[in-house]
Amino acid sequence: MSLRVLALLVLLSIQNLFAQQLSPEASIRVLTIGPGYNLNDAFGHSAFHIQDHSQNIDMVFNYGVYDFDTPNFYTKFAQGKLHYLIGVNYFDDFMLMYKRQNRTVQSQELDLDTGQKQALFDYLLENYKPENRRYLYDFFYNNCATKIRDVLQTAVGEPIVFHEPEAFQPQTFRTLIQDNLKTNSWGSMGIDLALGSVIDQTATAEEHMFLPEYIHTFFSSATLGNSNKKLVKQDKTLYTKQAINSNKSSFFTSPIFVLGVIGLFIVIITYFDFIKGKRSRWLDFTISVLTGVIGLLLLLLWFATDHTATAQNYNLLWAFPLNIILGIQLLKKQPKPWVIKFLKFLFIMLALMAFHWSVGIQVFAPVLIPLLLALVIRYMYLVYYLKNEKL
Template structure:
């Protein structure tokens, strides 16, 4: 933070020294930088930024809309609620470049076909946006992020409407599919996203909405031109500034969701089979399963109704993570529960069936890593129905 404030101070001082106007020279160049995916969930979708280069004025700066405000009060609570403001960042290009090279992430540049006045408008826009009173914006992963900001700013400063054409080999996809393309389906990040985000992201994104991903900003910008003059392309030059070095990929299957949940499912099925053979029930296992599924259901409901996240609505993971399971725990502690409890267990089986239908029909896609656990849950519920009916 201190470095950024010092940078801004030096910048404004340099631009205003000796009465010089805050203007770019005719040689100024504006580029969009597209950063490739990183190796953590937070970096898996890439990044976008503006580069303002003017060797006459001695300016080579990068502005990007993707900085956490760690000094914000109740940072983690606001992050969970979807109410956290993000900031526009400012770096020297050399520092920005070295940072992503050290992370072994590809950097691509697209020089924009802007008039001198448009370049100046964009520079003024970014400088004004960087002022402390203007730096923050309410982040939304799908509709207002580091990539969509690039598109929106360019449209705002352009003197002519921009036509974003469909790139070659473009295929319309759902938001979830676009996310999955950047993650291993059998990864903990994919499981977390598929549990937390609801069916609203299983609709097909419009061509314009595809630009929430930095790589699609790159693709759509490359195909864009001016509506008034289709011969005037938005991008006049493209280059790969740094190409990441390929590294050996670790398998990691042993620690993957399918492996871990598969092991848990085998334990559940083994205990269930043993209970069936011995005509008994292991109540501790049922209490654990009902507690976990109920608590996950509470988490999903909170994301749906108690946050401002747009992607967590209409989440049918509630069909397996059923909140009322928490209330039913006392029945599991009894040798002979209430007669209606068997009907409740049958209801849970119906919910799992409905979940399967939702998946097949395409209403919502669920995490493949959970499949072993869901099968084990269904088998356990069927056993409990059989067990209680036998007691009666």
């Protein structure tokens, strides 16, 4: 069956559900899907499962669906202005998809009364209407997981109290992200590069629920209102991820190896420059322009987008936008006198970066260390060389 035919059938089913009353036997569950193998699904997924056999209802509502028909999709994604959708699937199709992806699926049946179930069901149906189904996505505060928590709190009509689980240890947003990634991966490095110091603050207990695994954890201990009635009455695993021999990515394409080779290359060229008493202008131009361009992109992410997590990014201490101007000067045989002061300034900036890292103001990507050390060595040599050249 084609995807278009399946989507049409789901749409027709949804249209038939409007104004339909759930029976007393209906159940509502929260589904938590484990991490996948790609960066975009490395943090898991969450969904509502509405089941009522007497009404032939067995549907899954989930937030965080891409709308690739959005004009200027990638531009809006970069700007933090992209709207996501609420999606609906047949439960069997939903399960089949995640079984094929070999991702664990856990189910928590909610202990709601008939009125609360109906209210939540009506809310989801109303949310699925074309005029309502889009929402402005935010990775930390308005994603597939937080939507589950917020929609439930809005629809059930009584407060939900989330208790801290036993032995709960608050963590920073960055730690919560990186716990789901391999440190020596391009995805991990990209996140540490693009996101600023604002994510190095400790998340509150409720803020941990931007991750589906914490939706499952906090829902397990949550209570309804002042009754101390448990929110979840049954918790079970529908599918367990199978152990397979996955193809491990090659170390030789990993960031620590690539940046290590680049750093070693810079150090070797610097050594031969020192021995020969010369300066490889092409290397200085390349380093300065590349770090400057990276810095310019980080600056745009900070000030020219609606992303909240890209603010206060101190990666600018090593990737400084004005390095582009420095590169133009270093390409010349006789740079301007101010270049020496600028290079000393860059050295101080790298020292400030080390300070920020050591006191926890911002945690940087560890795989950058070989490159950063090479930059320190190169800047020191350039100051030495240009000073002696002036003598």
